Amino acid sequence: MNGAYHVPVLAREVVEGLVVDRDGVYLDATAGGGGHSAAVLAALGPTGRLIAADRDPEAVAETRQRLSPWGGQVTVIHGDFAALRDTVATAGVPALNGVLFDLGVSSHQLDTPARGFGFREEGPLDMRMDPETGESAATLLARLAEADLARILYDFGEERQARRIARAVCRQRQEQPVATTADLRRAVERTHPERLTKTLARVFQALRIAVNGELVQLEQGLRAAASLLLPGGRLAVIAYHSLEDRLVKQTMGPLLLGCICPPALPVCACGREPAFRRVQVRARRADAAEIGANRRSRSASLRFYERV
Ligand SMILES: C[S@@+](CC[C@H](N)C(=O)[O-])C[C@H]1O[C@@H](n2cnc3c(N)ncnc32)[C@H](O)[C@@H]1O
Structure with missing residues (x-):
């Protein structure tokens, strides 16, 4: 893995929970250095496909180079969460088996003074x-x-x-x-x-x-991803702080609800079924070994949702 750019967090857990069909089509909406993308590709069969997208042109260039050994199995696209539907349409794919959001900034972004994300070194406040x-x-x-x-x-x-x-x-x-x-x-x-x-x-x-505009983008991205998933398809989200995690739960919460009839009604009249189910009730966290090797993982919280 290209640790110099970014070390992917909870990579094994992401692949285990996300890849439900080895011949399916997956979207990594936050390609970064391509670490999670490479791990997903390694788990796919020869007809499986991956779309990798990022709004950062540097991340797109890095991912394109990193994933080149997978040739036609991969499409790398410059695009943000708000354009997620266009990204998937550009790749010529009607629906997805899995989508990953690994939120926030990459180590490369944070550690490059010229990008202005970090406070440890001087750079333009971009x-x-x-x-x-x-x-x-x-x-x-x-x-x-x-x-x-x-x-x-x-x-x-x-x-x-x-x-x-x-x-x-x-x-x-x-x-x-x-x-x-x-x-x-x-x-x-x-x-x-x-x-x-x-x-x-x-x-x-x-x-x-x-x-x-991260929180607006996240909500738009989650909604678009939810609408593109096939039944049985999975959404994986890694959040790094409480605002992100809360927004994920708030956006996905209504999609987990079934019948919304008043409790006094003897039989259901709304006929509403949940669109998603939570794969695990509690978020997955990095273990001590991963936190020891990669400090960034200490605040990661991974949630999975499955299209019913
Ligand atoms: C934590 S890094 C992802 C690292 C990646 N999983 C890996 O293994 O290298 C987050 C990435 O998401 C991208 N990103 C954040 N918000 C985005 C958005 N709204 N649309 C598209 N990309 C976004 C950032 O530019 C950054 O490259």
């Missing part, structure tokens, strides 16, 4: 997963009202000092633009948080979610 689209974090920070920034930090970072930090950022930008990761870090440090690293992680996470 944070766009697709650098060709949308507004960078620096542009966002230059134009947001203080109250709107505070809301982003609170809603997407669950940061309790959101208002103080927003005030510090706005004060700093009066002196000079908050244009680099180090500028943002300095503004946060000015608030003297009790646990600086955790606070920085929450602030950077919140901005990243806002810049990339």
